[in-house]
Amino acid sequence: METEKLFTIAEALLKPWAKEYKRPDENRLDVYLVREDLLEAVEGLAQARWGYLSAISGVDLVPPAQDGTGENQEGRLEVLYHFCNSAAVLSLRIEIPYSDAHVPSVCGIIPSATIYERELMELFGITVVDTPVPDHLVLPDDWPDGVFPLRKSFTGFDSPQAQES
Amino acid sequence: MQEKVEKFIVPIGPQHPALKEPGHFEFSVDGEEVTGATIRLGFVHRGIEKMTESRTWIQNLYMLERVCGICSHVHGIAYTLGVEKLAGVTVPPRAQAIRTIVLELERIQSHMLWLGVAAHEGGFDTLFMYSWRDRETVMDLFELISGNRVQHSVNLVGGVKYDITAEQKQKILDGVSYLEGRLQYYEKIITTDDTFLGRTRNVGKMTKEEATLLGAVGPTARASGVERDVRVESPYASYPDHPVNIVLDEGGDLTSRFIVRIRELFESIRVIREILTNLPESELTVRVPRRIPAGEVISRVEAPRGELFYYIKSAGGENPYRIKIRTPSLCNWGTVSSVAIGHKLADMPMLLVGIDPCFSCNDRLVTVRQETGSQTMYWEDLRKYGVEYYQ
Numbered sequence: 361m362e363t364e365k366l367f368t369i370a371e372a373l374l375k376p377w378a379k380e381y382k383r384p385d386e387n388r389l390d391v392y393l394v395r396e397d398l399l400e401a402v403e404g405l406a407q408a409r410w411g412y413l414s415a416i417s418g419v420d421l422v423p424p425a426q427d428g429t430g431e432n433q434e435g436r437l438e439v440l441y442h443f444c445n446s447a448a449v450l451s452l453r454i455e456i457p458y459s460d461a462h463v464p465s466v467c468g469i470i471p472s473a474t475i476y477e478r479e480l481m482e483l484f485g486i487t488v489v490d491t492p493v494p495d496h497l498v499l500p501d502d503w504p505d506g507v508f509p510l511r512k513s514f515t516g517f518d519s520p521q522a523q524e525s
Numbered sequence: 526m527q528e529k530v531e532k533f534i535v536p537i538g539p540q541h542p543a544l545k546e547p548g549h550f551e552f553s554v555d556g557e558e559v560t561g562a563t564i565r566l567g568f569v570h571r572g573i574e575k576m577t578e579s580r581t582w583i584q585n586l587y588m589l590e591r592v593c594g595i596c597s598h599v600h601g602i603a604y605t606l607g608v609e610k611l612a613g614v615t616v617p618p619r620a621q622a623i624r625t626i627v628l629e630l631e632r633i634q635s636h637m638l639w640l641g642v643a644a645h646e647g648g649f650d651t652l653f654m655y656s657w658r659d660r661e662t663v664m665d666l667f668e669l670i671s672g673n674r675v676q677h678s679v680n681l682v683g684g685v686k687y688d689i690t691a692e693q694k695q696k697i698l699d700g701v702s703y704l705e706g707r708l709q710y711y712e713k714i715i716t717t718d719d720t721f722l723g724r725t726r727n728v729g730k731m732t733k734e735e736a737t738l739l740g741a742v743g744p745t746a747r748a749s750g751v752e753r754d755v756r757v758e759s760p761y762a763s764y765p766d767h768p769v770n771i772v773l774d775e776g777g778d779l780t781s782r783f784i785v786r787i788r789e790l791f792e793s794i795r796v797i798r799e800i801l802t803n804l805p806e807s808e809l810t811v812r813v814p815r816r817i818p819a820g821e822v823i824s825r826v827e828a829p830r831g832e833l834f835y836y837i838k839s840a841g842g843e844n845p846y847r848i849k850i851r852t853p854s855l856c857n858w859g860t861v862s863s864v865a866i867g868h869k870l871a872d873m874p875m876l877l878v879g880i881d882p883c884f885s886c887n888d889r890l891v892t893v894r895q896e897t898g899s900q901t902m903y904w905e906d907l908r909k910y911g912v913e914y915y916q
Contacts, residue, residue: 385610387759388823412740414825415851417836440836442823447759449823472740472859476851483574498567509575 363387366410366448373408374452377401390451398454399464402441406469411445413466416476418484420512421455434458435512437486441466456486465491483510532560535870539568545642548882554870562865564858577848582608582817585845586682592850594675595638598624598631599828601680604848606761607824607837608682611817617807618763620684622800625763626697627670627679629793633704634663635829636786639881640711643783646874647724652714659707662700669693684810694801701794708790715783725779729864729876732777739863742856743831744789745880748774748781755827767799779879786881816843828853830881854882 367389371381377397382390393401405411417440423433434457441452456463463480465488466473477488478497485508488494496503508514538549547568553561573592577585590601602624609616616624637660644652664674671677671687679685689697715721731741736749746753754771756764772789774781819841826833831853840846857880865876 384821385823412737414740414832414856415834415836415849417847417849419838419847442834442836444825444832444834449825451823470740471738472856475855475858493563495565496567497565498570500567500570509572512578514575 362446363448366445367450369408370405370410370445370448370450373404373410374401377404387447388449388451390453392453395454395456395463398441398452399466399469401452402466402469405443405450411443411448411450413441413470413473413476414444414449415442416440416473416480417442418480418486418510420484420510422512437461437484439463439480439486461485462487462489464489467492482508484508485511537873539565546882550873550877552865552870552873557869557871559865559868559870559873562862564862566858574848574850577845579844581843582815582845583682585848586680587678589848589850590676590678590680592852595635596631596828596830596833597676598627598679599826599833600850601678602628602762603824603826603833603835604837605680605682606826607822607835608817609813610822610824611820611837611839612683612813613818614683614811614813616684616811617809618805619688619807620809620811621763622804623685623687623689623809624680625767626689626797626800627667627677628762629797630663630666630697631677632793632829633701633790634660634667635881636790637663639786639829639878640783643875643878643881644721646878647721649718649721652711652721655707656711659704662704666697666700669696681810683813684808686809688809689801689804694804698798698801701797705791705794708787708794712784712787715780715787722780724872724875725783728779728868728872729782729879730776730778731860731864733775735863736777736860739860740856741831741860742853743828744782744785745831745857745860747772747789748785749777750775753832755825755832759825761826763800767796767803769793769796779875782879816841817845830854831856854880857882 363386370389374391377393377400378391379394380392384390419438419440421436421438423435436455436457438453438455443450454463463486465477467477474492475497477491478493478495480486481488481491481494482496482499513520532553535552535554536549537552539547541548549565551563552559573588576588580588586601586604589604590597592600637656641653641656641660644656667677668674670689670693671679679687731749733750736746736751741749741751742753750773752771752773756769757771760768769792772785772792774785817839819839821836821838824835824837833853834851836849837845838847861876861880865873868876
């Protein structure tokens, strides 16, 4: 099957950096990476011309309710880079903590990623290091700094997150 | 002595004189020639992705169908296909067929709307009026099927609301036959009319490599010979049984983008006929639980403007945990800013409409400006305002 063949190629390409593979669906392959390896992995895919970057999704993973020890766990953010190749969808997944929310820019390899990276920056508050244009894309120019609407802590302008800033 | 080179910037928008939606463009020019282009979007940003997280799976369908007025059905399809997959249900074949018929009718409607706007930008208002008059045929068919012209709202999570009766079937067949004749005439115009070709031939040329690299999708990519069509690559709804043939053109210029969009419609008409003559008999809906099991799904469909991408994550509750929407216009903007360089400023409106941009799709809070200052209205306020206004 075509899709299987494409995933075999992708798995071989990403072998040096992949921490874990998952197949949530017949058309999907999820590859878990650490942030430091992202650029090399994307470069590997781009050089082999494996598909195209279809979208970058951010997800706010709020920590589970306080555990027995009463310690507050830190929330994490997940960034998914979706590459599509025919029916196959490959997602490179990296997780980063709130306190260290930055990812490297992939624009050096895929110039069209700029729009997705700007979205990630203004909606999730993830700093994309070395992205060519860090300006607002969809939010108004007078949008307050430090308010990131797609974080779960943002529930409107009366939310604690917005009050703080 | 070194001469200081100053950049001259022509700002256009946000109230755009040509496009009927708001977007801001800054073209740096050297005389008449464009040397750089930047785009600022977000003037109609509504925060739909955030809103989905506080609404139930059912409520979200109605909201997501309103991401875009031109391609409302395809957003509903991308969402319902994803949610149905998460819920593990299969929609009955007749419902799939009706969904696909409406999808293709929507493509006809959207491309004909675009043809009109593009002709208008090219100074060819006769063609604009012709194509918009003929487009009414499809709008009437939508009204016939669903009672609505624009927001047809045909979908349900788990099926469709409306059946197609034998009488309606005949009317749809008659409608598309009329349109087929008209489209042949439009195809002749766009490929032979000298004045029109003068505005489109070799304008905004994009090679296959550039289109691939810039991540173009839909007719914009196919006009540069890039084989990208989700209906073909990863068929959904009734496309596995009624495959579509991909329509490509190697030209890569504006003429090619016109040709691809018009020829695609002949393919749409063929598929509509094929499905209507083989309309399966079955129920129209299947039961879907109110809580959707935890998991994530990626749903890709081919909107009139190209690949529409939904990433849906459920935490097992009544509301989605996260929905990410990537609309095709967003991908195609990148092509405009790079293709614009080297062209005359006067070609910009044509180049912009060449990708068939849809701003509502890109921009998804409402700030109401009042004399006393601005006031931010939330959903509840807006609803109250709406209810009181119409009392």
